[in-house]
Amino acid sequence: MLDPRFRGSDIKECMENLDQIFVQAKRTVMNLAESVLPQPLVLLVSMLISIGVIAAIGPVIMMYLTWLERKVVGRIQNRIGPNRVGKFGLLQPIADGIKMLTKEDIVPEGADHILHFLSPVLVVVPALLVLGLLPWGRNMAAVDLQVGLLLFFAITSTGTLSIFLGAWGSRNKFSLLGALRAVAQLISYEIPQVFSAVVVIMHTQTISIVEIVNAQPGFNWFVFTPWGFTGLVLFYIASVAECNRTPFDLPEAESEIVAGFHTEYSGMKFALFYMAEFLQVFSLSALAAALFLGGWQGPFLPSWIWFFLKTYGLIFIMLWFRGTFPRLRVDQLMGFAWKFLLPMSMINIVVVGIWTYASPIVAWVLGILIIAISFGVLAKLNTRYHIERNRKFILAE
């Protein structure tokens, strides 16, 4: 079965070029373009290729993320999930897409038509833009900017504006409530998110995502350090809140304010909102993987397979949250961000400070100590009044 002449190093070498397969593909196309087109147009072609690939991958990722979510949450609830359309329900996303296209697009009377039309577009644009910044594999990042990480946060913060405009444009009391909650939540969770990413910037002295990933070769990812693990946990919780996912899905709380900011959207506009949410889930998980889990760094498999493995691992946790947790209330949501996540991420920065200057053993011990104590103290402070852990019940005659 295996060819006897096949030597061990061949496997490593075949993995090697499997890893660079996309880069080779682009280079061949580029050589072809160079020989044919004048110089400025070549630059245009290379840009078009990356943009084209990402613009194609984005919606596909989104569609199969909806499928994955329905399957995972289904299995959590002892049911099978979609399995009628296509072999394992694999054609279900396409069926949903067609349904969304054919659904009538209702604009409520008295709604602001321009805003009602513009806001889904403005929500999807940042979600798609951000995909370009992610390092999909070894030298496969579409845009390798010096200020990559900061640009990532800048682009995601523009999403808040369009959600608010969309809700304000649809003149519906429920979406107004949803908009107020959305803006409050997105702004107050951006800060802990950026702070918990500052930890990585301080350690690697750079804010370009590609270099951060390069700084974690082989297996020594940042997550295996005390500050890295807490950084990942804090960043991940903040990004769950950033994409309005389950414990924090107040802006579109279906049991309270019908569907929050996208109550009045149907058809393709609703699909755009849906796509923006799922693309944000993907991009923020990918960023968390890049910052703390070493992006595409991995011992044996080609780099982009590692990238997708880690990202879908983190996405699975988000889907797992979706199947388990009830929703927080607005004031608890705010309290959690400002009174727990923010102080924890600041303490995390202190720990990284110690980490860079102290010797490894002292840094480890001190790091774990500080984080544990601060977690305990903050938890105590936060739940002192609200939660009565075991409450007495009388079994009367």
Place this chain on the structure above:
Amino acid sequence: MIQLEEVKAELEKSLGVQTELSGSGLLVPKSRLLDVFKFLKENAKYQMDYISNLCAVDYLKQSQIEIVYHLYSMRNKTGPIGIKVRTDRQDCIVPSATPLFRGAEFQEREAFDLYGVKFEGHTDLRRILMWDGFEGFPMRKDYVHEDEDRYVEHP
């Protein structure tokens, strides 16, 4: 189980109220209704602090509407005392029990909505089951069904 005769005697003795036994309850004159309730609620022996059921019954032949109250005591867990009040079918006004028992609030609104019994002293007496624009009292025996095909303008 509380014997109604004993309650009848007790009421006569302490309040001087003439009540007579009718079916499973005591028929109380409309004017003294609230005093009877207050007495039954505060009296140490009875402590009827829970009004379980309140409903109106339409006696077309005697052209009377009877309101039936069933009182229980949650404190000393004793059985029902049925109190009945009769009013004329046309201008049926009954003192409302809501000042003493908040539990009677919705049931009195339902009696007003379906039977047209006006409870004076009730905080916001409006229709509870029918929509506001509905005329007539559907549960009365002489209620004529409007024919379903006529289109009714709903607010």
Place this chain on the structure above:
Amino acid sequence: MTNTIETQTRPSLSTQQLEVSIGPQHPSTHGVFRMNVVLDGETIVKLKPVMGYLHRNHEQLAENMSWLGSMPYTDRLDYFCSMTNNIAYALAVEKLMGIDVPERAQYIRVIMAELTRLVNHTALVGFLLNDLGAFFTPVLYAFREREKILDLFESVAGSRMMCNYMRFGGVKLDLPDGFVDCAKAIVDNYPPFLEEMERLLTKNEILMARCQNVGILLKDLAVNASVTGPVLRASGVNYDIRKIDKYGIYDRFDFKVPLGTVGDVYDRYYVRILEMRESLKILRQAFKELSAGPVISQKGLIAAKSPRNMKVPAGDAYGRIEAPKGELGFYIVSEGGTKPYRYHVRAPSFINLTILEDMCLGHKVADAIIILGSIDIVLGEVDR
């Protein structure tokens, strides 16, 4: 509905109050029920419940039908627990007619009542968590157990939710042969399900933070507003009609009545889980003591054969039982004819709603939804 927006003037910042109608079509009002809420920001300033969308005038229907004719309609009152509705109606008419119920029928009634309590409380815990935002997981775990019990009802009475199984003087048909040990198996594997739900929910910090000290109902307000059922017991009032009236053969079983201390949504949730445990105890004792024998008394059988000429002696009677949602009572006036002269249903959900506004004032919109969920209303019973 006048849509007035009072602008409350405050020196620094005059904000408008938002009038929202959490209306008949809303994902978590458990049916066609509307709450007119005046909001200041997110906190509730005024809340008026509006009902009557599902009003079918069940009481007038009963006045034009034979006594047994309205038995299938009682299934549609509280469509989650049709067996207990039937029992309550049968009890009231038996009190008026003076029919006695044979031994085996009494045990079957207790078994069916407690199984219905399990079904209702399991579904409620699921729906309460659904209002809290848990995306259908607790509901589907609860429905997994509920389906097994509904299959039992189907094998006994012929239909899962509209059982129409009780007759005056006993039950319609005897238990099929495989019923008892199948029911025993379900009752035995219920505790693991309850433990799993408790592990998933009771100590969950988010649930505790959302439910504790929310919608507190004080003892005396509860008694005065004649609230009954688990909502009353969660506020600490020891009032369970199975223990007080000892109707049927409930005095032969020993079971406890769980009481809460604070009376908030968390207590109401946990009291129902404890009540499920008590029902399991009753069921085990009932299965042990179930004896053979006739299932319907002779007088009852003749009445069931030709309901149209079954006469009930003149008089009036008020029979009540401890339904899963509270005290379900039937007040019946008969003039000796084959049709009831007056037929009134004292519905627990309808009266438990009086205190909805008192509990919701000052809370947020999200709290009002779970307070409504914790009262456990079913619109078939509220609107009759």
Place this chain on the structure above:
Amino acid sequence: MIAAFYLISVVLIVSAVLAVSLRNLIYCTLCASVVFISSAALFFLLKADFIGVVQILIYVGAVATLLLFAVMLTKNLVSRQYYVGQKRKWSYGIFTASAVLWVLIGSIRSQTNLAELVTADHQLSVVSLGKEMLTAFLLPFEVASLLLTAAMIGGIVIALEEKKKSS
């Protein structure tokens, strides 16, 4: 490069004018955020990446939302679109705008040599910016942060005062 610059500046000017003259306030804030984004694009053209990104993060992320909140809080100003300015006011506007422009151009031309600034391709790296800020410009950095904390405390006090009054 030059074509991109002209394109972006045209977009900037048009949306700036629109931001001032539109009736519906919500559209004004939208045009304002377009102005912010196009100015960030200009910074990118000048290869000052960090400033461009911070421009997007601060202005589009926070200031635009602030503007929206301000519009939201003004009592139903938005629904009644009414036109503020009269004809006469335009002349004042143009006069002040041209005066400011003249002062700006004068000061830039006298101090630096414009051509050399544009062609200089020194790579403004974030690291050098950070070092610069914490060494040479430490004092202004501290004063600015002091100002910010004062502003935040002011905001909290107003909010707390209102909460005490309403509860």
Place this chain on the structure above:
Amino acid sequence: MWGTGVLKGMAVTIKNFFDTYTSKNGIFTVEYPEKRLPEKERFRNFPILVYDEKPEELRCVACDICAKECPPKCITIVKAKDAQGKPLKQPEVFDIDFTVCMNCGICEETCPFDAIYMDHEFELAEYDRMDALIYKKERLSRPWTHFEKIRPTDAKEINERRAKDATKTAAAVKPAPPQASNQQT
């Protein structure tokens, strides 16, 4: 410690997630059109009329008891007349309005001639709301063998009882008219 409740909750859901793949009763959804749940014997859906041999001779004698007993009054019966106008012991018209019937089973209980029973058939979708759902006599009638197939134990009991009544009536053939008191034990 803060957060353990949340983790325990997640442990439960992940266990259920893997149970669906590993343990036997993890997944119990019955995929309806292909696989079906076994029907309970006493399941009652819409009523059917029963005949012994020939579909014209229904057991029903048009005594109108079930029409009077039916709570929502959805049964209409017209007695059949032979040529000379003498009423026959057969219904000429017997239709049930399936939109009104709530399959409560009271007609089955009160019918003294074992003529009407509740069927197990529940796939009754129609394209036309008005007259397609008013089932005529022909569509309602089923052979007794069908009843024995779907409800074996009840059928056995009923057959015994009918056999006993038949012998009793045969024995007391003289004065007493056949009093078929139908004991539904």
